[in-house]
Amino acid sequence: MADVLVCVKRVPDDSGEVVLTEAGDAVDGRYAGYTMSAHEECAVEIAVDVAGASGGEVTVLSLGDENCEEQLRAAVAVGAHAAVRVDAEADAFGPGDVAAAIAAVVREKESAGTGYDLVLLGNDAADTGDHQVGIRLAHLLGRPVVAGAQNITVAQGRAEVRAGTATGTEVYELPLPAVVTVLEGGVQPRYPSITGRMRARKTPVEVVDPGVEPRGSGRLGLRVLPPPESRVEVLGQGAGGAVRLAEVLRELGVVR
Template identity: 65%
Template sequence: MTNVLVCVKRVPDPTGEVVLTPDGLRVDGRYAGYTTSAHEEAAVALAVQVAEPSGGTVTVLSVGSEDSLEQVRAGIAVGATDGVLVEADADLLGPADVAEAVAEAVRARSDAGTTYDLVLLGNDAADTGDFQVGVRLAYLLDRPVVAGVQTVTVDGDVATLHAKGPEGTEVYEVTLPAVVTVLEGGVSPKYPSVMGRMRAKKAEVERMTWSGTPGGSGREALTVPEAPPSQVTVLGEGPTAAPALVAVLRELKVVHS
């Protein structure tokens, strides 16, 4: 039986226009709306894929405000067993703070009788892109960690992980328990059914409070790069533009000479 914990974060929808808060320290999601990072959606799908055949459980955890319950319940709607909300002001937390909050929750659940063979996180969050929480969490829990993983299989107490590396696919075998950060692309995210949404709405979500003191991110400011300039070339008007159009299509190898 493989029990999996998946950590998710409430982030501004990355498909919308990027707008910063007045202090320039965060991405403002009030206009684009909020969602779960694509890497974390893949992590939830992987967790369900790993846990279900063995009769294990999948717990979705988020560190944040009451609003983060939306992301916890979204994970339950696509197959997670239960959820945990670690109540904190996410705007005050840096990656070290989040890792400590998650580690504290893992230990608290262990003391209550629930242990996790795998802890999955997104490779990075869509709003901050820190790439740090997974490694810091593994250090706090004294577990091995592999980053950039796209597929996971478990046989007994050994997990085989396929990760995306600079030279291609890398394969790792690690003894459980372990921490894994997930990169989207290896598994398709699951979409909730009507029954899944109803189950998630009624599901119990355990609430915890982190006992630590936020150290913050140390971030000074974010900037949004200017959009690249666009350029338009008019090939001509009417039939007289045909030769120029053909020349462009040949240059692009759409048509052959």
């Protein structure tokens, strides 16, 4: 039996134009809406599969105010069993603070008799691009960690983690308990059913104190890069453009 904790973050929906706050230190989601990242959606999917195959349970956790319960319930709707919200002002917490708050919850649950064989997180924060929380959490808990996982299987107290790289797939075998950060693309997140949505609305969200005093991220600001320049070349009109089109296709290596 493998019990899994999945950590998710309420982030602005980046499917449209990215707009920064007036202070320039965060992404403004007031107009785009909020969601959880694709990395975390895949982490939830993996957690539900791992727990379901072993008879374990999935707990989903987020740090923030009441608004982040929307993301917690979204995870419950697709198979998570329980939800925990660390009641805190998320903007005041840097990556190290978030890792410390999650570690405090994990230790508190362990002392109460509830241990997590796997702690899953998104590979990075979708709004700020931090790649730190999973590594910092593993260090605080003294657990092995793999970053960029795309699939996980658990058997006989060990986890086999597959991570995609530029040169292929790397396979790691970890003793449990362990921490893994998930990169999107390895699994297809499921859609919530009507029954799942109804269960999510009824599932209580446990609210806990962060247990740490935040020090902040030290971030000075964010910058939105300008869109890449585009150039249009008119090859010609009608049959007269065919020769130039053939030349361009040869330049691109499409034809010889």
